[in-house]
Amino acid sequence: MSSHEKAQTTQKEDSDGDIGERYLATGTVEARRDLSDGEVNTLCDVIRETGFAIHRYFGPGFREKVYEQALIHRLRKAGLEVLVQPRVMIRDEDGTELVEEVMDLIVKRVLILELKAIRQTTDTDIAQILGYLRATDFRHGLLINFGGPKFFIKKYVL
Numbered sequence: 001m002s003s004h005e006k007a008q009t010t011q012k013e014d015s016d017g018d019i020g021e022r023y024l025a026t027g028t029v030e031a032r033r034d035l036s037d038g039e040v041n042t043l044c045d046v047i048r049e050t051g052f053a054i055h056r057y058f059g060p061g062f063r064e065k066v067y068e069q070a071l072i073h074r075l076r077k078a079g080l081e082v083l084v085q086p087r088v089m090i091r092d093e094d095g096t097e098l099v100e101e102v103m104d105l106i107v108k109r110v111l112i113l114e115l116k117a118i119r120q121t122t123d124t125d126i127a128q129i130l131g132y133l134r135a136t137d138f139r140h141g142l143l144i145n146f147g148g149p150k151f152f153i154k155k156y157v158l
Contacts, residue, residue: 018124020048026050028088029083030089030112032108032109040110043107047075047113047142050071053074054074054146055068056076057070058146060148060149061147062146063117064146067117068084071105072084080149081109082105083105083109085103085104087101088100088106088132090134091136098135112138113141114141115144115145115146116144117145118148119148126156141157142155
């Protein structure tokens with residue numbers, strides 16, 4: 001049984017009043033390997049269109065949590081599996097497990113979404129998503145920024 005199968009999920013309201021699927025500390029999420037790059041690209045297109053629609057509706061100026069909850073709502077409404085703040089194992093280059101790290105969102109257990117609500121993304125933001133990809137078993141990630149005057153999304157693949 002994989003650690004994903006061992007992890008228990010709950011639907012609960014957190015202190016901010018948000019409802020979302022949470023992974024308990026007992027398990028980490030492992031990446032799927034059964035989707036082709038073409039299928040992942042199609043998934044990225046859906047997320048890009050959804051994110052753009054959210055940015056067009058809300059505009060810049062809200063906290064990251066508003067955009068996160070809107071994205072979760074709309075992607076789940078579209079039938080996609082969205083994991084909220086799941087734990088992912090960070091590994092050293094030899095595969096040694098170091099620590100669990102919490103991601104913003106993972107879609108279909110294949111794509112890490114790193115969300116921002118800042119004026120402009122920086123090299124630090126790019127380094128963050130690339131570090132996640134390098135140190136986990138995930139190959140695909142999206143850096144999404146809702147905070148600027150223009151919607152920003154960029155895909156990274158390792």
